[in-house]
Amino acid sequence: MLPQQADRWAGTSAAALRERWDRESVYAFGSIPSTNDVARELAGAGAPAGSIVLCHEQTAGRGRRGRAWRSPAGAGLYLSMLFRLGTEIVPPLVTVVAGVDVARELNRRFPGLGVGVKWPNDLMARDRKVGGILSESAGGGNAEGLLVIGVGVNVEPGRLPEEVHRAVSLAECVGPVSLIDVADAVVAGLERRLPAVPNTLDSASLDELDRFDWLRNRWVEHRIPDREPAVGLAAGIAPDGALLLRPRGGALRRVVAGSIEVGGS
Template identity: 40%
Template sequence: MVTSGSPPGESGQDALLLDRWEGCTSAELRSIWGVPAVYLFAAVGSTNDIARRLGEQGAATGTLVLAEEQRAGRGRGGKSWSSPRGLGLWLSLIHRPPTGAWIGQLPLRIAIGTAAALDHWCEPKPVGVKWPNDLILDGKKVGGILCEGTWEKGELRHMVIGIGLNLLQGRDDFPPQIRERATSLRAATGQPISRFDVATELLDRLQPVLRAQSSEALPADLAGRDVLRGREVQIRGAEDARTIATGVAAGVAPDGALVLTTREGAVEVRSGTVHIVGGIG
């Protein structure tokens, strides 16, 4: 059943609440997934916005917001993220990192954990990671991560981890401008895909990721998933798209920065949009 309501974060804009997702109530999903709370919606503006407001109201770490559709889903730099009804996994988690955690690592850690979850359907080929937050399958984007922090007087109060995964789309389900660059798990593998199974595998994989301490190195399998390593890339500003740096990607620094080999030497990049010269986005 779908009902109307005004959930946290919708700024008075009605969202459609959902009684069940993939046949399960929120209470059942909370028990199955081992999280403190699950909020289900048929349609919202953005799951990240709702999770952020819940975090501000004191919701526990691990609280999950899941929607069938996002009307205003977004990626890094405010770019829109196509989130059609019933075709993907659109969710956000509230996370409070331990004191001293390297926040710059978080999008990469989540991306690696998510890629490992999707490997279950993609073996023997691993799902690739494009720094800092994109998931790549067969050279096309299959998902993305958006981590957003809420700060107060210079102190991090909580993080919201948004995850968008294309699961069931066919080519024509994507907007025309991204059809050549996007794919879904079903389109890439030719397998039947259960959204419930993907969500369960994902949340199981993310539990140890979210418990990681700042002293822990990035997972060793990043090197095998890094679609940028050895490629010539341009780093462009998120606001004005001007080129900040050009070089060959040489891996990732311990704090999560992208390392470039440029004519001037090694450069560490911590922000910006990456474009592969002659390649993915």
């Protein structure tokens, strides 16, 4: 059962949001555990592609590998969108494509922001995390092409928890911004390529990705549970979305899983 929907989000009714974004399904909530979880429930009930879930606060927001995403009321944008791709989902390509397109749109709408993408799912500004993306299959396995993309963006600094010391907000980077304008940017970014996301990136897409690649030419540690970290130089992104890592004195390798931490030079 869905939670009780809110009458308004960011001062705007759900009906006005549906008209604003030209779609039949926009669901706005006050406080819910996770927009991705609600979007997955809607997908199971037959919600159409393009359905959007928004909330003022997430009580159990998460990132990759189950990490908590702090989502206090009024501090940021918490939005998920449903896609029915009709093709096999290629991780981490969909996450990388979503990150680049959302970053591109945020930069276009908020001059001077300078958002980049830290592989595979972090949005970075001023060398700190300003947002994150979580891609999840919405049921039945990847081959069904049913996908939920969740986006969290820090908007107001004063409302972020004190323990989030490595984060930054849009307001700190470019001054006060409207939450609805941030949502416009995220919706436009997600819809740029994801409704027909390719299985591989062409040369023009790779060139664009290179411009947004925050990790490129940084020394990083690649961490996988129960293994020693591998130190190498981030050398770009492969056409299938894998991170290219050049270890000291070793051959170029592809990274498709695990976590990446800057440092280790």
